[in-house]
Amino acid sequence: MQAELILETLLLSATAVQLGFWCGIYARLAHYRAPATVSVANPNLPSLSVLICARNEAHHLMHNLPPVLEQNYPHFEVIVADDDSSDATAKVLRDLQAQYPHLRIVHLSPKISPGKKAALSAAIAAAKHEWLVFTDADCRPASPLWLRCMAQRMHPVGGLLPEIVLGYGPLTSGIGLLNRCARFETLYTALQYGSFALAGMPYMGVGRNLAWRRQIFEQVGGYSAHIDLASGDDDLLVNAAATSQNTALCFEPEAFAYSPPPSTWAAWMRQKRRHLSTGIRYRFQHRVLLTAAAASHVLHYALLGAVLLQGSLGFALACWGLRVALAARVLIPVAKRLKEGDLLPIFPLLDVGMALYWGLFTPLALSLGKPPKQWR
Helix, strand or coil: CHHHHHHHHHHHHHHHHHHHHHHHHHHHHHCCCCCCCCCCCCCCCCCEEEEEEECCCHHHHHHHHHHHHCCCCCCEEEEEEEECCCCCHHHHHHHHHHHCCCEEEEEECCCCCCCCHHHHHHHHHHCCCCEEEECCCCCEECCCCHHHHHHHCCCCECCECCCEEEECCCECCCCCHHHHHHHHHHHHHHHHHHHHHHCCCCCCCCCCCEEEEHHHHHHCCCCHHHCCCCCCCCHHHHHHHCCCCCEEEECCHHHCEEECCCCCHHHHHHHHHHHHHHHCCCCHHHHHHHHHHHHHHHHHHHHHHHHHHCCCHHHHHHHHHHHHHHHHHHHHHHHHHCCCHHHHHHHHHHHHHHHHHHHHHHHHHHHCCCCCCCCC
């Protein structure tokens, strides 16, 4: 009887922590209303430098770079850093440059460091403008208004003086379980970093869709603190520089930057290993909060199983039902805002999958040592 009471108490505690995150933090994104947009005719839109790194990305650049170059924006440049490509990347860029004079090319050869931080640093050094917008060669903006939407968040609003703008980079929709799991994990990550930013605790952004002032890069010493990692050019820089007063969100559908989903489970796991290697370098308070969110999620489901095995069906269903109902109430408007509504019917299954991801894959990935160093 005492063991049953202990398990039920632990389950109730894990569920309460989860409810605290869903109702106290994640709900902020569900209730978020973007500030009024700046007029299209506004003469004060800042000049922008769009930076893209490419390594053997000829195919992606051919299809994705023109929509970037053709953005409906008055004054911007696009800089592509060719990071020692061995395919037709250089030719594709030369051909596009002949059509688009605001495309600039930086060539790096030979490759001098793992990851793309050297290439990004070269692109940043070459950029003419103070505001830098980042995306990837395999990403495609959702509309010609991507840069306008991002720029609208660069204007002061109330006490906010933006130096960082966090965008959303969804995966394109497809068929199969892998596509749904990868998209849900991407959605969940956006739910977390968007909600934490609205709660005054910004901790990361995604390099597929991100903007910041050049002075941010200089203030944190560039990438020197994590130059040994292949990843981290986006989230670790934001983690070091973001504050409650300098970080804005741009989660409008016109400003999404879509990228292709992983083609195999192995490819997705390699990508996640690289991402997890950066999380252990976040600020201490962020690591504590994110660990508490993940651990309580895992424990909620693990303890549900234990309580069910001991025969307390009603108590287990009450804890599970309360959490799922409140989480769904938050997730439904967020998923619709981020155009991922088709995932909602299987949310309970995908939610269990996130518990398995955090409880099994994450410890395994971290125990395997250093992740792959090459980004391409």
